[in-house]
Amino acid sequence: MRDAVVLLSGGLDSYTAAAIAKTEGFALNALTIFYGQRHAREVEAARAVAKALGVARHQELTVDLRGIGGSALTSDIAVPKTGVVAADIPVTYVPARNTIFLSLALGWAEVLGAFDIFIGVNALDYSGYPDCRPEFIHAFESLANLATRAGVEGARFRVHTPLISMSKADIVKAGVELDLDYGLTHSCYDPPTDGRPCGRCDSCVLRARGFAQAGVADPLLR
């Protein structure tokens, strides 16, 4: 089995992307990056999802982006809870987040001798983040081949984005078909103290819309 590094946040998208990697025959090396968000619930979700996937390795890394700030997810800016998703890039955008995540995944891939990286980005229901677009992913692949010892020696890295053209409803349907337990996941940007989803942040709204359009009940809301 070939090794792949899969970025695993404990959310619905990365769980589904990792499960697809598994069906494609990859041994999963799950990388969870904690970047200073309110995170006890996310640690728990990432570990539960990694266990459910039967990963070969699970590596947790902490990169405290609170020093950099600039996002509702890494600073004191409030997470908007309007119940609708705005058209422009929202304050939950974390500057250069996927570039940072893919760089760390690339470093680990090179150590493992792996050339395949999976990331659950989505260019449709994606909250308007620039680093979820196909042109960004292609630019990162080019960079990876120049950045690494393996690339210099002729290896070709591939960044797999199995969800990139899927709607949230398609993702939910794919996960249900793969028998994934979405009750293990965590999506809310800013859960109340009881740990339940807030239901009104972008991430909750996109998730709810996906389950509704797929005609599936969200097990987190049972």
Place this chain on the structure above:
Amino acid sequence: MRDAVVLLSGGLDSYTAAAIAKTEGFALNALTIFYGQRHAREVEAARAVAKALGVARHQELTVDLRGIGGSALTSDIAVPKTGVVAADIPVTYVPARNTIFLSLALGWAEVLGAFDIFIGVNALDYSGYPDCRPEFIHAFESLANLATRAGVEGARFRVHTPLISMSKADIVKAGVELDLDYGLTHSCYDPPTDGRPCGRCDSCVLRARGFAQAGVADPLLR
């Protein structure tokens, strides 16, 4: 004054690159990234250098790459102390290090509204690291413009590499002309417990060669 983010390790190269940024009229926002190396001496050097440069801001970030390993600088692999620099990529190569560093610099630049990043990479006396080459730097600039909100809105990021074509001797000469105090810096990959340079790792050998060829005494060795 325009803001620039400068990657500042506390070594000779990044100190010189930051000083050049200052002569070009940039306000310096120094970013020091600790990545799990034996680091008390490096923290001290980075802070001393930042102070000497009169930076506008100094941000320290910790990214513990020991979980990823794969390098003599982040794992239990011994640092070679042969007293000569090998022709191939050495075990001190940290997988994807400059990609990770530039990604973090990009994130902070975007928060600051800065579009200029300085990094002290060097393609001549560079220990054979793939992520010190001009083609890598250009690929990162392309990526930065696709990865960010500012890039989407038309900004163009520039990664400045003022040392890229300089020999270590040229760098030392430039620094002496700028009146830099290289006694504040730290280069050794694996200093003995007394904190003095080992004199035989790649970094010490390249530094000694640079000072010798520049005809300057290294203040660290006085």
